[in-house]
Amino acid sequence: MELQQVRKSLVIPEQDVIVNSTLSKPFIKANTKEVSLLHLKKDCTIPVFSKDNECTVAHHEFINAVDTSVKAIFSGQRILSPELRVSHVIKGRIPEAIGKPVKDLKETEKTIYYERMMFKIDIPTISESISGNKLNLVVGGVRAYNQENLYSKKNFEKFKVFIGFKNIVCTNLCVSSDGLVEELRAVSVDELKAKVLDMLGRYEMQNHLNTLKSLSQYSLTEKQFAKFLGKCRMYNYLPKPEKGNIPALLLNDGQINTVAKGYYDDNNFSRQEDGSISLWKVYNLLTEATKSSYIDSFLTRSLNSYELIQKLADSLQNDIPIWYLN
Incomplete structure (x- = not known):
């Protein structure tokens, strides 16, 4: 795969690597906030398809699936922890709290999940410089429950997955057409992993970089x-x-x-x-x-x-x- 061949020529010295991507500006603003993977796993409920009560693929399962795929493809590289941003919180409460005034609700009686979530995983040891700007390889994804029909039976679920580069000076993401699957459909985590691996393998990194470099001309x-x-x-x-x-x-x-x-x-x-x-x-x-x-x-x-x-x-x-x- 071209991706695995090219990445070896783009390794930068360890001391030049930015250690923690969360110290930089957010990669998306709008109405989002940063949360932890542990928060998604421990504090958030999981939406279901109402007609058969089957679970959707949870946000943290999606992130873990992509993270596992990245580590398989880029073994030996430095891979940072996922950086997450969420929006459109959906609030609820446990059955015992029905009818209780909002001001009297305890934290243990509240439930939440986020309708929309985006994450990225930085690989700072694969890097290039364009016009004095350092770019690091980045992989990530988007999940938006508002694009699912949760009132039906469980079917293929929709995800967005990307691989490209992040401009370090501004955290802008550079995504090309072959580095983005805008509607990846899967019914299980295993199928999701397989399709993410396929997408990563088809990404033509050097062609993308060459196009970006040519813009300076x-x-x-x-x-x-x-x-x-x-x-x-x-x-x-x-x-x-x-x-x-x-x-x-x-x-x-x-x-x-x-x-x-x-x-x-x-x-x-x-x-x-x-x-x-x-x-x-x-x-x-x-x-x-x-x-x-x-x-x-x-x-x-x-x-x-x-x-x-x-x-x-x-x-x-x-x-x-x-x-x-x-």
Whole structure:
């Protein structure tokens, strides 16, 4: 597998490794909070399919399945503990507490689980540098119970799994199309592990890195960047027939505003003195903006940012017109 061949050439010295990923900025913001794996395992209930009372795959089982797969593929590498973020807490209470006022509820009488959860596992001994930014390999996943029909019988459950790179200076995630399965379906933990292993084995790490490195070779002038932002604001209001031949854009207006602001004042990815900005910086402004997405749409928007920036690079490299710059 190409993944196993390439990883050996990207090992960095032990002393250069960031020891604890949780000390850095969060990889997603929105309305999320950080929790521990132990909290998910000990303090949270597990949703069931109501028609047959079969358990769903619990969040901690999903994380453990991916963690086990990562350790199997990357044996010998330094693998950090999973970093978790959750949102949309679902509250309940035990039967004995029915009718009890909320203010009188004891902690032991409350139940919770999180509708949405995202995690990542850093592998800091597999690393590369692009434009002075250090990138570490990262694997992770997303679970969103709101995308399951919990009122039916147990069936295939949906998961999102990814492998890519994390930009250390900003914790932005760089995810490519072959490094993301947006709808991995499984009915058991064992089937989930098998499919995660398959996805990890098919990831073409070197191709992904080469694409990311090439972004530094192309730049937009201030005028081109302004036109790009303006067209991004226009995209969502285009008549549907006109969108067919235009690369999709999934970021909302607020996120485009974040990109515009970052052009002027981002500490790492702002414009040059002449107003120009490299596509590597534009890409990181886009991925920074996606951090305000909800967990269930985060990876889709991250991948969309990658695909859009590839289209811009192809336009500049081959002098092919693209709507965003016309």
